[in-house]
Amino acid sequence: MMYSIVETLKKNQLSITDSRKKILELFVRSKGALAHADIEHESGTEFDRVTIYRTLQTFVEKGIIHTIPTADNSVRYALCKDACAGGHHHDDHVHFMCDDCGTTYCLDNISVPKLSLPDGFTISQTDVVVSGKCRKCRS
Amino acid sequence: MMYSIVETLKKNQLSITDSRKKILELFVRSKGALAHADIEHESGTEFDRVTIYRTLQTFVEKGIIHTIPTADNSVRYALCKDACAGGHHHDDHVHFMCDDCGTTYCLDNISVPKLSLPDGFTISQTDVVVSGKCRKCRS
DNA sequence: TATGCCAATGCAACAATGTTGCAAAATATT
DNA sequence: AATATTTTGCAACATTGTTGCATTGGCATA
Ligand SMILES: [Mn+2]
Ligand SMILES: [Mn+2]
Ligand SMILES: [Zn+2]
Ligand SMILES: [Zn+2]
Numbered sequence: 001m002m003y004s005i006v007e008t009l010k011k012n013q014l015s016i017t018d019s020r021k022k023i024l025e026l027f028v029r030s031k032g033a034l035a036h037a038d039i040e041h042e043s044g045t046e047f048d049r050v051t052i053y054r055t056l057q058t059f060v061e062k063g064i065i066h067t068i069p070t071a072d073n074s075v076r077y078a079l080c081k082d083a084c085a086g087g088h089h090h091d092d093h094v095h096f097m098c099d100d101c102g103t104t105y106c107l108d109n110i111s112v113p114k115l116s117l118p119d120g121f122t123i124s125q126t127d128v129v130v131s132g133k134c135r136k137c138r139s
Numbered sequence: 140m141m142y143s144i145v146e147t148l149k150k151n152q153l154s155i156t157d158s159r160k161k162i163l164e165l166f167v168r169s170k171g172a173l174a175h176a177d178i179e180h181e182s183g184t185e186f187d188r189v190t191i192y193r194t195l196q197t198f199v200e201k202g203i204i205h206t207i208p209t210a211d212n213s214v215r216y217a218l219c220k221d222a223c224a225g226g227h228h229h230d231d232h233v234h235f236m237c238d239d240c241g242t243t244y245c246l247d248n249i250s251v252p253k254l255s256l257p258d259g260f261t262i263s264q265t266d267v268v269v270s271g272k273c274r275k276c277r278s
Numbered sequence: 279t280a281t282g283c284c285a286a287t288g289c290a291a292c293a294a295t296g297t298t299g300c301a302a303a304a305t306a307t308t
Numbered sequence: 309a310a311t312a313t314t315t316t317g318c319a320a321c322a323t324t325g326t327t328g329c330a331t332t333g334g335c336a337t338a
Contacts, residue, residue, distance in 0.1 A: 015305055015314065036295080048317050053296065055315095067212070071266055075212050075295095096260060113252045115267070120274030121235060127210055128254070129266045135259030154334055156286065175324080187288050192325065194286095214324095 003028045012062040019047045023055050024064065033068050033076040033095075033104035066091045068104055069127045076104050094128045100137035142167045142218075150224070151201040158186045162194050163203070172207050172215040172234075172243035205230045207243055208266045215243050233267045239276035 005024050009016055026042055027034060039052050047055075056077060059065040063084035068076040084090055094110040097103070112128045144163050148155055165181055166173060178191050186194075195216060198204040202223035207215040223229055233249040236242070251267045 017305070017315065019316080049295090050297085050318080051316055067210075069208050069210050069212060069266075069268060071206075071208050071264060073206075073208060073212050073214050094254060094256075096256065099263060107256065110254065110256065113254075115233060115249065115252075115269065117233075117235065117246065117249065117269065117271075120277065121269075122271045122277055123269055124238060124271040125210065125269070127208075127266075127268045127270075129208060129268075130254065130256065130260075130262055130264070131266075132261045132263040138259065138261055154285065156334070158287080188324090189289080189326085190287055 008064060012064060014058065014062065019051050019055050020058075022046070023052065024059070027065060027077070027079045031103070031105075033078040033106070035074060035076050063089055068095050068106075069129055070095075070097050070104065071129060071131050072097075078104070078106050081108070092126070094130060096130045096132070096134065098134035098137050099131055100133055103134055103136075105134065147203060151203060153197065153201065158190050158194050159197075161185070162191065163198070166204060166216070166218045170242070170244075172217040172245070174213060174215050202228055207234050207245075208268055209234075209236050209243065210268060210270050211236075217243070217245050220247070231265070233269060235269045235271065235273065237273035237276055238270055239272055242273055242275075244273065 005021055005028065006016060008024065009020055014020060022043060023039060026039060036052060036056065039056075040049060043052075056065070060067060060077070063080055065077045066080050066084065066089050068078060070076060080089065080091060091106075092112050094107045094112060096105045096107055098105075107130075112126045115123070115126060117123060144160055144167065145155055147163065148159055153159060161182060162178060165178060175191060175195065178195075179188060182191075195204070199206060199216070202219055204216045205219050205223065205228050207217060209215060219228065219230060230245070231251050233246045233251060235244045235246055237244075251265045254262070254265065256262060
């Protein structure tokens with residue numbers, strides 16, 4: 001199970017730049033999801049805020065990371081699986097956000113349930129976000 | 140099926156003010172969920188932005204309205220059912236947001252499915268938000 | 279109905295988050 | 309190495325949300 005930063009960038013026809021390498025590396029090393037602010041902190045003053053915004057946007061478009069809806073309406077990002085290449089996302093798993101520590105997990109093994117909706121509604125995407133206490137924070 | 144604005148405010152021990160009456164009335168009349176900006180538009184320059192924020196916050200605390208997580212991380216609010224009084228929310232229904240018109244619906248009849256999570260995770264809340272096309276927007 | 283207390287509002291100031299245009303710098307292509 | 313293309317940093321701006329404080333208005337009580 002290894003992840004090659006440069007390979008991923010090349011595979012997605014992105015030029016290899018410092019910011020892209022460093023930011024993608026952060027995601028690979030990180031356990032949970034990252035918010036824009038996390039990245040800004042971790043990388044110090046190395047990159048401009050705008051660059052981080054644009055890099056995240058590019059990664060989402062390419063299917064390298066996906067956004068995670070959260071109960072508190074903050075924006076978080078996490079690595080996609082291989083299946084998401086080419087701008088098409090297939091992250092049909094449940095997300096969990098800890099009420100205590102705020103860590104956001106991709107529960108890759110828990111897939112989102114199929115729902116039947118009232119007549120006239122067509123489904124393009126289903127997001128399930130669970131809140132509660134994570135392993136570390138239950139006391 | 141009628142909804143008394145003043146009754147609701149009294150029941151929740153809130154003093155009857157213009158902003159509270161008008162904003163609650165907007166929710167009662169509205170089909171879908173409302174964002175802060177919607178309310179700001181609808182009510183013109185009648186109320187200060189800050190008043191709207193504080194009113195929404197109060198309504199959420201009292202269990203008069205609930206927030207809706209959306210895939211695009213914008214904050215929306217919708218009326219609660221009676222069961223939510225006293226600050227305890229029981230809005231265990233699925234939410235739907237139309238990709239075209241942006242209207243956000245409470246699907247009160249579709250309840251969120253029970254999930255089993257990995258060991259160590261405890262669930263306090265489950266949010267399901269579905270995107271797609273609504274009745275009006277399917278072509 | 280008038281008095282007075284307390285809660286709610288408006289205003290100003292600020293913080294956080296996100297977007298855009300453009301020149302300079304870095305990367306890719308030849 | 310020279311050139312063409314992309315990406316970056318900066319500045320300026322827009323939007324969203326928060327806080328403190330003086331003023332206003334609602335409500336209870338007399
Ligand atoms: Mn995920
Ligand atoms: Mn709802
Ligand atoms: Zn935790
Ligand atoms: Zn629609």
